[in-house]
Amino acid sequence: MKGNIIVGQSGGPTAVINSSLAGVYKTAKDRGVTKVYGMLNGIQGFLEERYIDLSDYIKNDLDIELLKRTPSAFLGACRYKLPDIHKDKELYEKIFEILNKLDIECFVYIGGNDSMDTIKKLSDYAIVTGQTQRFIGVPKTIDNDLALTDHTPGYGSAAKYIGTATKEVIRDSMGLVYNKGLVTVIEVMGRNAGWLTGATALAKGEDCEGPDFIYLPEVIFDLDNFLEKVGKQLAKKKSVIAAVSEGIKIADGRYVCELSANVEYVDAFGHKQLTGAANYLANRLSEKFGCKTRTVELSTLQRSAAHLSSLVDINEAFQVGGAAVKAADEGDTGKMVVIDRVSDDPYQCSTGIYDVHKISNVEKVVPREWITKDGSNVTEEFLDYVRPLIQGDLAPITVGGIPRHLTMIRHK
Structure with missing residues (x-):
């Protein structure tokens, strides 16, 4: 990948959203990307040209490990809905002007359903206007309601x-x-x-x-x-x-x-x-x-109980972050990374990618057959689905008996 990468976080916090950020950063660096920018407060902050060079804050493997264990959004999130392209073309022109100024080749957005709507709109605009940037979504939500992925990073730890x-x-x-x-x-x-x-x-x-x-x-x-x-x-x-x-x-x-x-x-x-x-x-x-x-x-x-997070969840969050960079490097755009369950016993999963148009604004609910007939409980099938996602622990790195997190405050 010759250009730079920018990554943002959007929507509600989770215990493992920063593990996905760590996955994006490490994979990008391993693939020779010069700069990995982080947009502060998602696309809303990006429009105000608020962003950082992540290498100023992630300096070694210990910082990576701290970031994986840090809950909520290290970069700060937002709940900002992009307007339809035809309603505010100038806003899209501004976004791509900033992307071009920073020599951005890949835009990665970590978030839930509404965040995938952002990826969809930006990738559509790029295609229509002949822009070359690639746009990839990384799933994140404790609600576990994103379509086409078996589950979403953040859910396993919240469930635990x-x-x-x-x-x-x-x-x-x-x-x-x-x-x-x-x-x-x-x-x-x-x-x-x-x-x-x-x-x-x-x-x-x-x-x-x-x-x-x-x-x-x-x-x-x-x-x-x-x-x-x-x-x-x-x-x-x-x-x-x-x-x-x-x-x-x-x-x-x-x-x-x-x-x-x-x-x-x-x-x-x-x-x-x-x-x-x-x-x-x-x-x-x-x-x-x-x-x-x-x-x-x-x-x-x-949402942010990182002290009780699932090791499976942390590892999968890291994997989907890395898979997003890999997908963009191989030419994909307008896609979201998904988790495909290969088997339940032993539990195994793999990552794939799907067209974000089939994911954004679609809500995945609990199958009716996983709820008891009288509607007052869940079935064993539901528990068989959830149990593999809560397995394992990753001990916090503690200072004075309290978990240490990676934050920007520490570097000021």
Whole structure:
């Protein structure tokens, strides 16, 4: 590759997004790329010409290892939606003017569904206008909702944390006794796809029963049925655990969290900010049964728990970053790197590439057959899918007993 590379990160944080960045950087350097630029705050920062030379911050193998263990976006991310080309041609001209000034041959974007929309639009513009830059997407999202890839880097570590946290919540609740029982409602991220909430089932084992109920957004949520099920379970045991996706909806299309409060904040992609489903359900349960209720909202904790990351996840994140550089070097553009599962036992996967037009703005949800018929739990098939992704550990590099991260602050 004769020109330079620029890489950016977009969307929500994960525990392993920087492992993909490390994979891009190391592979680019191994292939003789002169400069690897990092755009600060994604395409939004790039438009403001805010970028760095990554070699100023990644100086040796230890920095690579620190970066792999550093959660969230080292470069800073954004939620910025590029307009359609015909609506703002000048903006695209500005982007390519900067790319040409920096002698960029390859543009790599690490992100989720909306980020792949950016890759699609930029590659389309390049083709239409005769530009030579190549555009490759690297999958990243804890939501695991990208199409055509078996799973996304970030999901395995989030699932491992969620399963572990759920088990600890269950253990905590077992030590408490209330005359009318205790119901704990765990709220997990997931707007339209329940991959993360389903991961609460990982808590189940020889030493733990797991959650009593798990509700995903793929199935319409029946509030009366939920109350009835929990009531029957309360008659059998003193502590009941229910896990719900933040995006569960009732039959008329409203989110459960909207039943108690208006959801006003909407991001650049038109997504409502969802929170409060667990609180609403806990209040209804308390009113109906007079029981003690607690809510646990995992919120941002599930996104960047690098101390409990999956080694499989870290390694695969690194691999897809490297595969993006390799694909661009071999002439591909307008593509996203994907993970193809070769076998479950032993678990093996390989990387491939697919046309980003078939991926962007397409949401992969949990198959209905992986959810129980009554919609209140997940099946063994779901667990067989998830378990290989949470295996292994990569110990943090600690200083004073606390994990050390690679940050720009350290270099100032």
